[in-house]
Amino acid sequence: xxxxxxxxxxxxxxxxxxxxxxxxxxxxxxxxxxxxxxxxxxxxxxxxxxxxxxxxxxxxxxxxxxxxxxxxxxxxxxxxxxxxxxxxxxxxxxxxxxxxxxxxxxxxxxxxxxxxxxxx
Numbered sequence: 001x002x003x004x005x006x007x008x009x010x011x012x013x014x015x016x017x018x019x020x021x022x023x024x025x026x027x028x029x030x031x032x033x034x035x036x037x038x039x040x041x042x043x044x045x046x047x048x049x050x051x052x053x054x055x056x057x058x059x060x061x062x063x064x065x066x067x068x069x070x071x072x073x074x075x076x077x078x079x080x081x082x083x084x085x086x087x088x089x090x091x092x093x094x095x096x097x098x099x100x101x102x103x104x105x106x107x108x109x110x111x112x113x114x115x116x117x118x119x120x
Contacts, residue, residue: 024053024078025053027079028054028083029081029082029087030085031088034088035085038116039083055076066096066100072116075104082098
């Protein structure tokens with residue numbers, strides 16, 4: 001998978017002044033048990049190598065409710081990438097993230113979302 005910054009974000013490159021209003025260029029939404037140490041890890045590394053400011057929830061505490069830090073990261077990201085793996089929809093946390101991502105798009109708080117569906 002070789003995506004240019006423009007293809008991925010659908011907007012100016014991360015070096016433009018436009019991105020300065022966002023905390024992150026990309027928010028990665030994924031089911032950790034399914035993809036954290038394979039696809040999502042590789043995607044995250046490639047995005048960072050290209051200078052794309054990418055949020056990944058490696059350091060956030062787990063809990064029953066989606067944390068405010070995670071909601072803030074979604075709101076502060078210009079684009080969201082949803083890695084729709086086999087068990088993504090069985091996670092309440094993932095579904096809560098997805099709802100918030102969609103709400104942000106409707107309220108124009110973020111530019112776009114991209115979904116990547118993974119086969120078994």
